[in-house]
Amino acid sequence: MSHVGPAYGSLAANQAKIAAKRDPNLDREAQEWIEAVIGEKFPSEPYEEALKDGVILCKLMNKLQPGAIQKYATSGGAFKLRENISIFQNAARAYGLGDAELFQTIDLFEKRNIPQVTQCVFALGRTAQKKKFNGPILGPKMSDTNVREFTEEQLRAGQSTLGLLNEGMAKGAPSECERISSISKYQLQREKLQIKEQNQDRSCHIKTARATSELSERSFSIDDRHRSHSRQRQSQQRTLSNSSVENLLTNLQNIQLPSSSSTSSSTLNSYNNEQQQQEEGEHCLQVLIELARDTDSTRINRLDRLYSFIEDSIGMVELRSLLRFIKSSSSEINLNESPLNLYSSILPTVIALILLENDI
Numbered sequence: 461m462s463h464v465g466p467a468y469g470s471l472a473a474n475q476a477k478i479a480a481k482r483d484p485n486l487d488r489e490a491q492e493w494i495e496a497v498i499g500e501k502f503p504s505e506p507y508e509e510a511l512k513d514g515v516i517l518c519k520l521m522n523k524l525q526p527g528a529i530q531k532y533a534t535s536g537g538a539f540k541l542r543e544n545i546s547i548f549q550n551a552a553r554a555y556g557l558g559d560a561e562l563f564q565t566i567d568l569f570e571k572r573n574i575p576q577v578t579q580c581v582f583a584l585g586r587t588a589q590k591k592k593f594n595g596p597i598l599g600p601k602m603s604d605t606n607v608r609e610f611t612e613e614q615l616r617a618g619q620s621t622l623g624l625l626n627e628g629m630a631k632g633a634p635s636e637c638e639r640i641s642s643i644s645k646y647q648l649q650r651e652k653l654q655i656k657e658q659n660q661d662r663s664c665h666i667k668t669a670r671a672t673s674e675l676s677e678r679s680f681s682i683d684d685r686h687r688s689h690s691r692q693r694q695s696q697q698r699t700l701s702n703s704s705v706e707n708l709l710t711n712l713q714n715i716q717l718p719s720s721s722s723t724s725s726s727t728l729n730s731y732n733n734e735q736q737q738q739e740e741g742e743h744c745l746q747v748l749i750e751l752a753r754d755t756d757s758t759r760i761n762r763l764d765r766l767y768s769f770i771e772d773s774i775g776m777v778e779l780r781s782l783l784r785f786i787k788s789s790s791s792e793i794n795l796n797e798s799p800l801n802l803y804s805s806i807l808p809t810v811i812a813l814i815l816l817e818n819d820i
Contacts, residue, residue, distance in 0.1 A: 487578055496595075518544055524584065545569060585599050783813075
C-alpha cells in the first residue's frame with residue numbers, strides 16, 4: 461500500500477516540468493471526443509478525476525473495439541479501480557498502441573503525468589482512424605496513400621535529364637592543378653597561424669614564471685608573520701584561569717537531559733510501522749486470493765497484476781533488487797535477516813511472482 465507525500469528536490473522539479481507541459485485545450489478535446497464516442501457526459505468533477513477509476517476508459521475501448529474488455533469493476537476499493545487501468549492498457553496495446561504511447565498506472569491514479577494520459581487518448585484516436593472506425597474523429601484527419609504511376613516515356617525523359625545535370629556539374633568542377641594549389645595556400649596560412657600561436661604561448665609562459673617567483677618571495681614573508689602570530693595565540697591559550705574552569709563546570713551541570721516524551725514518540729512510531737506492515741500483509745493475501753479465484757485470466761495477465769501491485773508498494777528499483785537477491789543467492793536464506801525482514805509483508809506476493817515467471 462503506497463503512501464504518496466509531497467515531492468522535494470529533483471522530483472518536485474520534474475513534476476513542475478510535467479505540469480507545465482499540460483495543455484487544457486488538448487484535455488478538453490480528448491474529453492469531448494470520449495463523450496461523443498461513448499454517448500455519455502463526464503461527471504461534474506475535473507478531467508483527471510473522472511478518468512481516475514478507469515471505468516470511462518474501459519467503456520471507450522469497448523466502443524472502439526466491441527468485446528475488447530469483457531469485465532471491469534465499476535465500484536470497490538482502490539486496488540480494483542487501479543486494476544481497471546491495467547485492463548485498459550492491455551486492451552489498448554492489443555488494439556495497436558505502442559508502449560511509448562501508453563501511460564503508467566500511477567500517471568493517472570496518482571495524477572503524476574496527466575499530459576501522457578491525454579497523449580494516449582490522442583493515439584487511440586489516430587489508431588481508430590487507421591482501423592476505419594465509423595465514429596467521431598480526434599485530431600487531424602489521416603492522409604490517404606497517393607500512389608503515382610509513370611509511363612515508360614516519362615521514365616526515359618527523367619533519365620536524360622539526370623544525364624544533363626551530371627554533365628553540367630562536371631563542367632563546373634575545378635581542375636586537379638587548381639585544387640592542389642588551393643590546398644597548398646591553405647596549408648601555408650595554417651602554418652603561419654600556428655607559429656604565431658606558439659610565440660604567444662612562449663611569452664605567456666615567461667610572464668607567468670616571473671609572476672610566480674614574485675609571489676613565492678611574498679608568501680615566505682607572509683608565512684613568517686603567520687607563524688609568529690600562531691605562537692602568540694598558543695601561549696595565550698595555554699594559560700587558563702580558575703574562573704574559566706568554574707564557569708565550565710557550572711555550564712555542564714546546567715545541561716538538561718531529554719525528557720521521556722521522546723521515548724514515547726519512538727514507541728508510537730514503531731507501533732504505527734507495525735500496523736502499516738500488518739495492513740500491507742492483508743492486502744497481499746487479498747491479491748493472492750483474488751488471483752487464485754480468477755480462472756479466466758491468462759498467465760501474462762496475472763504477472764502484470766502482481767508486478768503492478770508490488771511496484772506500487774515498494775517501487776520498481778527495489779523490486780528488481782529483491783528478485784535478483786532471491787534468485788542469485790546460493791547460500792541458505794534467513795527470513796529474519798536483511799533484506800528479507802524489511803519486506804516480510806509482501807514476501808508471499810514476490811514468491812508467487814517468481815513461481816508464475818518459472819511457470820510452476
